[in-house]
Amino acid sequence: MSKHTATRESEVSLAELRGDCARMAPHWTTPKKTVVTPVKPSLIHGVTVPPASARLVDTMPEYGE
Numbered sequence: 001m002s003k004h005t006a007t008r009e010s011e012v013s014l015a016e017l018r019g020d021c022a023r024m025a026p027h028w029t030t031p032k033k034t035v036v037t038p039v040k041p042s043l044i045h046g047v048t049v050p051p052a053s054a055r056l057v058d059t060m061p062e063y064g065e
Contacts, residue, residue, distance in 0.1 A: 012020075049057075
């Protein structure tokens with residue numbers, strides 16, 4: 001058993017936690033969404049899939065057929 005014990009943090013109510021989050025929200029930024037253009041399959045080269053992964057995906061009903 002460890003001789004080191006962590007001190008208990010004070011209990012925070014849900015209201016206090018929500019208030020803290022609301023105050024921090026303006027500090028958090030989200031990246032702007034970028035439009036991703038699909039790549040033609042004929043341009044994709046050099047992609048290798050390990051046999052075990054290929055077998056796993058092959059057994060999934062959504063992808064195996």
